[in-house]
Amino acid sequence: MSVIIDDTCITCDACLQNCPVDAIVNDSNNPIGNNRYYVQPEKCIECVGVYDDPQCAAICPSIGCITWDMPYTKEFNTHFLNEDIYKLGTKNGVAKSPAFREKKYRTDIPLEMRGVHKEVQVAPEKLEVG
Numbered sequence: 001m002s003v004i005i006d007d008t009c010i011t012c013d014a015c016l017q018n019c020p021v022d023a024i025v026n027d028s029n030n031p032i033g034n035n036r037y038y039v040q041p042e043k044c045i046e047c048v049g050v051y052d053d054p055q056c057a058a059i060c061p062s063i064g065c066i067t068w069d070m071p072y073t074k075e076f077n078t079h080f081l082n083e084d085i086y087k088l089g090t091k092n093g094v095a096k097s098p099a100f101r102e103k104k105y106r107t108d109i110p111l112e113m114r115g116v117h118k119e120v121q122v123a124p125e126k127l128e129v130g
Helices: 014-018 055-059 074-080
Strands: 003-005 066-068
16 A cells, blocks of 8 residues: 545545545445545555556545555555554455555655655645636
């Protein structure tokens, strides 16, 4: 995984409809009980190999709602097993953590831009009216 939908989510459904791997669930199916949409980390591929940018952030009308998280790799296995942030799916009773199966992620996003809620999408500084 590598993106998180934060508490500024307005549950508009745009990201849910645009995720190419169906990694997003709506607020009523959020496994940790928050009233916002949730990206299933064990499914998210940051749109690597599909689009140039994560489509959830590209379509989101709430600028800054979608933020980067750590890569879904074995190095960050403990991070993704934190049940306060995530509720991973299981297979045969084993959590689908990065140790179970790593996921693709954007290698052009440095670690210092991840895990600290850095925005995937940022608002334009200045709109030109023509």
